[in-house]
Amino acid sequence: MSLSDESGYRFRPLGVLAGALLLTVLAGCQVRPLYSDGPTGATATSLASIEISEADDRVEQEVRNALIFLTSGGKGEPVNPQYHLALNVSYRTMGVLYDQARDRAGAGRIVVKADYNLTRTATGETVKSGYRSAVALVDFPEQEFAKIRAARDGENRAARELAELISADIAAALGR
Numbered sequence: 001m002s003l004s005d006e007s008g009y010r011f012r013p014l015g016v017l018a019g020a021l022l023l024t025v026l027a028g029c030q031v032r033p034l035y036s037d038g039p040t041g042a043t044a045t046s047l048a049s050i051e052i053s054e055a056d057d058r059v060e061q062e063v064r065n066a067l068i069f070l071t072s073g074g075k076g077e078p079v080n081p082q083y084h085l086a087l088n089v090s091y092r093t094m095g096v097l098y099d100q101a102r103d104r105a106g107a108g109r110i111v112v113k114a115d116y117n118l119t120r121t122a123t124g125e126t127v128k129s130g131y132r133s134a135v136a137l138v139d140f141p142e143q144e145f146a147k148i149r150a151a152r153d154g155e156n157r158a159a160r161e162l163a164e165l166i167s168a169d170i171a172a173a174l175g176r
Contacts, residue, residue, distance in 0.1 A: 066163030
């Protein structure tokens with residue numbers, strides 16, 4: 001009997017045991033999509049029944065519109081909402097690259113922040129509340145109109161990203 005025959009015999013039960021242990025661990029894993037509850041789709045139905053508070057300014061309206069689209073799948077606001085989302089959005093434009101000699105910013109960032117509170121309309125119970133922020137980087141050109149348009153485009157990008165973050169938070173809370 002050679003050394004290789006003996007070592008192969010020793011490790012065979014260990015390999016079978018390791019394989020059985022691995023299969024047992026993998027059998028316990030469960031992977032499912034965030035927005036799918038199987039055939040019922042309760043999370044999608046709950047998301048579609050959210051009423052969102054009115055906006056105070058343009059950026060908050062952008063966040064609100066994106067949230068309505070994300071929660072309802074493009075169907076608009078519900079007639080009989082089961083949930084109410086109170087939304088408070090603020091934004092700020094900051095210069096990042098500042099040219100001292102010419103006294104103007106060449107690039108900047110726009111930060112959009114939101115406090116939100118999701119409550120059940122029937123009981124007033126808070127389901128989910130939180131604070132999120134999104135940042136959009138912007139290049140400020142020399143022309144004044146182009147600078148204003150770049151800032152507006154950055155606000156819109158940050159508002160859409162913020163709406164996606166809030167929608168994911170709410171979907172996770174309603175999916176539980």
